Amino acid sequence: MQYQGVLKKMQTEHTDPINYYLVMEGDFIQVNQLLNRRLHIEFVKYECLACGENKKIFRQGYCYDDFYKVPQAAEWIMKPELSKAHLGEEDRDLAYEQSVQLQPHIVYLANSSNVKVGVTRKTQVPTRWIDQGAHEAIEIVEVPNRYLAGITELALKEHVSDKTNWRKMLKNDIEDVNLKEHREILKQYIPEEAKQYFIPTNEETHVHFPVERYPEKLKTLNLDKTPAYEGTLKGIKGQYLIFEDDTVFNVRSWEGYVVRLEILN
Known part of the structure; x- marks a missing residue:
């Protein structure tokens, strides 16, 4: 076939x-x-x-x-803290940027090879974690736009990695950790603008791969x-x-x- x-x-x-x-x-x-x-x-x-x-x-x-032309490849995709749609400012295509940036976003912890912090649109949970090969993940904050998620991730990655070791992930060289405890530790580093959006009660999501x-x-x-x-x-x-x-x-x-x-x- x-x-x-x-x-x-x-x-x-x-x-x-x-x-x-x-x-x-x-x-x-x-x-x-x-x-x-x-x-x-x-x-x-x-x-x-x-x-x-x-x-x-x-x-x-x-x-x-x-x-270097399409909005789907603009710099704010990889660096959400550069998002400007909430200010009404265009990067490449304001209508597209508003449709993506001005919707609920999640800052999360995921464990694929090590604990890392990341950002995704709420509609992409748990797809984003699956794509990263994470066997467990948990939300930290849910904010109304991509900019707030970006500055939160920027602050938290001073204290936890924002990278996945893809080699360890593929070898299944992993260890289970208590992500709820990590979330509580990181809570103090959330920027003032995002503190009200902290999620204190949800449980870890677990993922099993074929x-x-x-x-x-x-x-x-x-x-x-x-x-x-x-x-x-x-x-x-x-x-x-x-x-x-x-x-x-x-x-x-x-x-x-x-x-x-x-x-x-």
């Missing part, structure tokens, strides 16, 4: 374990059903997520020109260097496919690449 389509991050469903779906041209694949099956992945061409043209992907699924075998020595699949690969799928965690030979493939890192996916057995 063979499929073809432009790569975008896998869609997820918060079940036990997580269900993963890969959307292809006119179809979708429930990736969990591919566990223990041999797959062939082959690069076909580029397809920029903005203009749709066969132009080399620069970052985040966009060609060079579109990366992995039958974790890798020991990681090898990353790079479609630029290895345009064709064949291997047996043994797990899915975060946005990574994990193969029997310890190769890992971060689907989200290759957004905008059109691939042919063949199920060999």
Whole structure:
């Protein structure tokens, strides 16, 4: 069986374990059903997520020109403290920025390899945690806009990491911690503007991933260097496919690449 389509991050469903779906041209694949099956992945061409043209992907699924033009790739995406829609100030497209920034946001703690602080729209809970490969997470504050979430994250990351060790996450080199205790410790560092939005009572969310075998020595699949690969799928965690030979493939890192996916057995 063979499929073809432009790569975008896998869609997820918060079940036990997580269900993963890969959307292809006119179809979708429930990736969990591919566990223990041999797959062939082959690069076909580029397809920029903005203009749709066969132009080399620069970052985040966009060609060079579109990366510096579309609001979906603006700096406030990665640095929410730079959000300005609440002031009525435009960065690249005020209507888009208002639609994204002026809605409830969550500042959270997640544990995938270590405890980290992060920001996401409320509508992206728990999707954001699943995409990061976090096995547990908890909300700290729920604020009305992205700017307040950004300055809260900025203050808290002085006291807790804002990075995930993706190698430890994929090797399942993890330890369970009491995120409620971490939240209480960090409460004192929340900026004055966001203190009223502190969430004191909710419980941890736990996530289980469909992995039958974790890798020991990681090898990353790079479609630029290895345009064709064949291997047996043994797990899915975060946005990574994990193969029997310890190769890992971060689907989200290759957004905008059109691939042919063949199920060999």
